[in-house]
Amino acid sequence: MASRPELQAPPEIFYDDTEARKYTSSSRIIDIQARLSERALELLALPDDGIPRLLLDIGCGSGLSGETLSENGHVWVGLDISQSMLNIALEREAEGDLLLGDMGQGLGLRPGVIDGAISISAVQWLCNADKSSHEPRLRLKAFFGSLYRCLARGARAVFQVYPESIAQRELILSSAMRAGFAGGVVVDYPHSSKSRKEYLVLTCGPPSISTAVPKGKGDDGESSSDESSGDDENRTVSISDRHRPRKKQKLNKRGKGREWVLKKKEQMRRKGNVVPPDSKFTARKRKARF
Amino acid sequence: MRLLTHNMLSCNIKGVTNGFPLIIEAEKVLEKPVDLNPDFLRNMFHKVEWKALVDAAKSLGYSELPESVDPAMLESPEFLHRFHHALLELHLEEGALVCPETGRKFPVNKGIPNMLLHEDEV
Ligand SMILES: C[S@@+](CC[C@H](N)C(=O)[O-])C[C@H]1O[C@@H](n2cnc3c(N)ncnc32)[C@H](O)[C@@H]1O
Numbered sequence: 001m002a003s004r005p006e007l008q009a010p011p012e013i014f015y016d017d018t019e020a021r022k023y024t025s026s027s028r029i030i031d032i033q034a035r036l037s038e039r040a041l042e043l044l045a046l047p048d049d050g051i052p053r054l055l056l057d058i059g060c061g062s063g064l065s066g067e068t069l070s071e072n073g074h075v076w077v078g079l080d081i082s083q084s085m086l087n088i089a090l091e092r093e094a095e096g097d098l099l100l101g102d103m104g105q106g107l108g109l110r111p112g113v114i115d116g117a118i119s120i121s122a123v124q125w126l127c128n129a130d131k132s133s134h135e136p137r138l139r140l141k142a143f144f145g146s147l148y149r150c151l152a153r154g155a156r157a158v159f160q161v162y163p164e165s166i167a168q169r170e171l172i173l174s175s176a177m178r179a180g181f182a183g184g185v186v187v188d189y190p191h192s193s194k195s196r197k198e199y200l201v202l203t204c205g206p207p208s209i210s211t212a213v214p215k216g217k218g219d220d221g222e223s224s225s226d227e228s229s230g231d232d233e234n235r236t237v238s239i240s241d242r243h244r245p246r247k248k249q250k251l252n253k254r255g256k257g258r259e260w261v262l263k264k265k266e267q268m269r270r271k272g273n274v275v276p277p278d279s280k281f282t283a284r285k286r287k288a289r290f
Numbered sequence: 291m292r293l294l295t296h297n298m299l300s301c302n303i304k305g306v307t308n309g310f311p312l313i314i315e316a317e318k319v320l321e322k323p324v325d326l327n328p329d330f331l332r333n334m335f336h337k338v339e340w341k342a343l344v345d346a347a348k349s350l351g352y353s354e355l356p357e358s359v360d361p362a363m364l365e366s367p368e369f370l371h372r373f374h375h376a377l378l379e380l381h382l383e384e385g386a387l388v389c390p391e392t393g394r395k396f397p398v399n400k401g402i403p404n405m406l407l408h409e410d411e412v
Contacts, residue, residue, distance in 0.1 A: 051329040054294075054337075075330065075378075077295050086402055097295040101405040105412050108302030108405060110310060113337045133409050142412075146302075 004164060010130035011122075015061070015082035023062035023088050030064055033120060036197065037068035040118040040158040043186060043201050043214060046074075053115035056150075058103055058159075059122025061085040063094030069118070070095040079103060104139030109150035117147060117157040123200070124161050127168050127271050136270050140172065144179035151204040157181070159200040164271075169198070171272030176202050189218035258283040291401050293346045294377045297338050299403070301389035301396075303411040308391045311342035314349040318384035320401075326374045332364050334377065347376040 005014050023029055046053055052073050057066050060078025062085050069076045076096035080086050086098050101107075104126050126143060127136050147157060163169035173185065181202040189195040201213055261283035268275045301309030344355045354372050356363070363369045387396040387403055394411075397404050 051333060052327055054298075054334065075294070077298070081406070090400055090402075097291045098402045099291075099295075099299075099405050100402050102407070105407050106302055108300050108309065109298050110300055110339070113298050131409075133412075150298075 004162075006125055006128050006164070010128070011125050012081045012083070015085045017084045017087075020062060020082065020084040020088045023064060023085070024092065033064035034068055036120045036160045037065035037118065039188065039197070039217075040065075040120060040160055040199060041068060041072060043158040043199055044116045044118065044156050045214075046116060054113065056107075056109075056114050056117040057096065058107075058117060058119035058147075059125070060089065060094075060096070060098065061120075061122075063089030063092050063096065063098075065118065065120045066094050066096045067092070079107065103143045104134070106142035106146035107150055109146070111149045112152050114150045114155065115152055116155050117151065119157075119159040119161075121160055121162055123159045123172060124163055124168065127164070127171060129267060129270055136171070136272065137175070140175035141179070144176050144181065148179045148181060148204055153205045155204050156183075157200075157202045157204070159202075161198055161200055163198065165273060167272045167274050173200065176200065180204070184213040186214055187216040187219075190216060191218065256283075291382045291398060291403055292378055293343060293350070293380055293382075294334070296346050296382070296387070297343055297377075299387070299405075301391065301394065302405065303389065303392060303394060303407060306389065306391045309389055311339065311346065311390065312387035312396070313390055314346055314382060315386040315388060315395075316350055316382055316384075318382075319350045320381040320383045321379055322381060324378055326370065328364075328370055331370055331373055331377070335359075335361065335364060335373070338377070343376060347380065350380045350382060352376055352380060 008014055023033075044055075050073070052075050055069055055074050055076040057069065057076050057078040060066050060076075060080050061082070063078065066076050066078050066089070077099065078089065078094070078096045079099045079101045080089075081100070081102045083100060086100060089098055103122075123143075126139050128134070129136055151157065161169075161172065163172065169185065176183070181204060183200065183202040186199045186201050188197045188199070195218070199216075262278060265275045265278065265282075296312065296314065299310075299312060301312060303309070340359055341357075344357060347353065347355050352375070355376055356369070359369075381401055382398055383401050385398050387398060388394070389396075
C-alpha cells in the first residue's frame with residue numbers, strides 16, 4: 001500500500017490540483033466519502049424532527065461529505081486548508097459556504113452557534129509538524145478548544161480518523177477531553193482489517209446519557225456487506241505517491257550525528273509516537289561490521 | 291459566502307478580543323434563490339446577532355431588514371421572507387472581511403474568505 005499521505009507533504013501541498021481532481025473523477029472515492037459521511041451524520045444523532053441544523057464540515061475538501069449533509073436537508077459551513085480542494089467544491093456547486101482556513105489555528109466562530117460538526121479523514125493531519133513552528137499538541141489544543149466553544153451545549157462532533165498509531169489516537173482523544181469534550185471512539189467492523197473504520201464521537205458539555213458512546217457496527221462479528229471493495233477504502237487518504245519521488249537518502253560518511261538523532265526523536269515524540277528516552281547511548285558510534 | 295456564515299464568523303487573531311462582526315468590503319454580490327424553511331429560520335433567529343446582520347445586509351446593498359426585532363415577528367411571512375433573503379440568498383462573491391479591532395483584511399475570492407492566519411497572528 002502506498003504510504004500515508006500525512007507522511008508525504010503538508011495538506012495544502014499534498015491536496016494539489018491533481019490530487020483534488022481525483023475527488024471528482026473517481027467513483028470509488030466519491031462512494032467512500034459518501035458512506036463515511038452518512039455514518040458520521042448518523043453518529044451525530046441529531047433530533048429526528050426534520051428541522052435543518054447548522055453543521056460544520058472540518059476538512060470539507062471537495063464538498064463530497066457536505067453533499068451528504070445537504071442531501072439530508074442540513075445547512076453547513078466547510079473549512080479546508082487546500083485551495084485546490086475548495087476549487088473542486090466550487091465546481092461541484094457545493095451548497096455549503098466554504099472557508100479557506102487551518103483548523104490547527106483554531107476556528108474563528110462565535111460561541112454556541114453550531115449544532116454539530118463532522119470531519120472525514122482530516123483530523124489526523126494535525127498530528128504532523130509540517131513547519132518548524134508547528135507543535136501538534138498546541139494545534140490540537142487550539143482546534144478542540146475553539147470547536148468546543150462554537151458548538152451548542154449538548155451538540156456532538158464526529159470525526160472519522162485514520163490514526164497512524166495507538167499513541168496518535170490517544171493524543172487526539174486526550175486533547176479533545178482536555179478541551180471539555182466527553183465521548184470516545186466508535187469502531188465499525190473492528191475484526192476486519194479492510195473495512196475497519198474509526199470514529200471519534202465527542203459531546204460538548206458534561207457527561208450525561210447522551211454522551212454515552214454508541215456501539216460500532218459489526219462489533220459482534222457481523223461482517224461488512226462490502227468486504228470485497230474494502231481493500232481500496234483506506235486509499236481515500238493514502239493515495240499513490242508515485243508522482244512524488246522519495247527524497248534520496250543522503251549518504252554522508254560521518255552519519256547524522258547525535259544532535260540530528262535527538263532532534264528527530266523529539267519530533268517523533270511531538271507527533272505522539274512512543275520513542276525511547278534519550279541516554280548517553282543515543283546515537284553512539286558503532287563498530288563497522290562486515 | 292452567505293450572511294449566515296458572516297454572522298457566525300469572527301476574527302481569530304491571537305490577542306483580539308472584539309473580532310466580531312467582521313466589516314464587509316463588497317466588490318461583487320450575488321443573489322441565489324433557495325427554498326425558505328420557516329423552522330430553520332425560527333431556530334436560527336435566536337443565534338443570529340441581529341445588528342450585525344442588518345449592517346452586513348446593508349453593506350451588500352439590502353436595507354429591508356427592520357433595525358430591531360422580537361420573536362413575535364417570526365409569525366409574519368413578510369418578515370420571514372426578508373430574514374431568509376438576507377441570511378441565505380445574498381452572497382459576498384468578491385471583496386474582503388476586515389477585523390474590527392486590528393483592521394487586518396481577509397480577502398474573499400470566488401465567495402471563499404481566506405481566513406488563514408500569518409504565523410505571528412497565531
Ligand atoms: C481525505 S480529505 C477529505 C475530503 C472531504 N471530506 C471531501 O469530501 O472531499 C482530507 C481534507 O482535510 C484537509 N485538511 C488537512 N489538514 C487540514 C487543516 N489543518 N485544516 C483544514 N483542513 C485540513 C485537506 O486539505 C483535505 O481536503
